[in-house]
Amino acid sequence: MKLKPTLIILAGFACVVGLALAVATHGQAADFDLNKVKVGDGVPKSLTGKPGDPKQGRKAAINRKRGNCLACHILPVPEQADHGNIGPSLSDVASRMSEAEIRLRLIDPKVSNPDTIMPSFYKKTGFHRVQKKWQGKTILKAQDIEDIVAYLLTLKE
Numbered sequence: 443m444k445l446k447p448t449l450i451i452l453a454g455f456a457c458v459v460g461l462a463l464a465v466a467t468h469g470q471a472a473d474f475d476l477n478k479v480k481v482g483d484g485v486p487k488s489l490t491g492k493p494g495d496p497k498q499g500r501k502a503a504i505n506r507k508r509g510n511c512l513a514c515h516i517l518p519v520p521e522q523a524d525h526g527n528i529g530p531s532l533s534d535v536a537s538r539m540s541e542a543e544i545r546l547r548l549i550d551p552k553v554s555n556p557d558t559i560m561p562s563f564y565k566k567t568g569f570h571r572v573q574k575k576w577q578g579k580t581i582l583k584a585q586d587i588e589d590i591v592a593y594l595l596t597l598k599e
């Protein structure tokens with residue numbers, strides 16, 4: 443049984459690596475696979491399994507450090523000035539798009555337009571030159587995506 447100490451060390455090492463990986467990917471779309479949830483032009487099912495909260499979604503959408511949608515879109519948010527117009531106004535987005543389409547657009551707008559400048563808010567692979575603090579992370583959490591979807595669905599003309 444000459445190999446035993448080596449084996450124990452190896453097993454211990456594997457545990458530490460496994461634990462580190464589990465911690466590093468916790469809550470960060472570790473097992474998310476867009477191909478498994480995408481149906482046609484949309485993602486019909488909630489990423490969290492529950493409907494989002496439109497009030498929280500409004501907050502996340504207009505927060506400059508989170509969704510920052512106002513950088514490129516007009517939203518019915520009078521308390522903030524300087525809405526961008528690089529993207530279309532979202533004031534009536536629910537009249538144009540379904541829930542599933544909106545969800546897919548937030549997860550990864552490059553699916554419908556590979557050249558878009560809109561960020562992929564729920565994607566963590568396939569990027570180039572990612573800053574260290576963002577590596578392996580999505581810009582928004584699944585809960586934020588669902589809250590923003592719920593908020594956008596209230597925006598009808």
Ligand code: HEC
Pocket residue numbers: 503509510511512513514515528529530532535538539544547548551554555557558559560561563590594
């Ligand atoms: C850096 C600019 C930018 C940011 C930030 C951005 N978008 Fe966009 N978005 C765009 C552009 C440009 C388009 C137009 C379509 C395209 O480029 O594919 C678009 C399209 C969309 C559409 C489709 C609208 C339609 O009528 O076709 C939705 C929905 C949308 N964005 C939601 C959001 C939300 C919600 C946020 C914040 C969480 C956000 N976007 C942040 C640039 C941006």
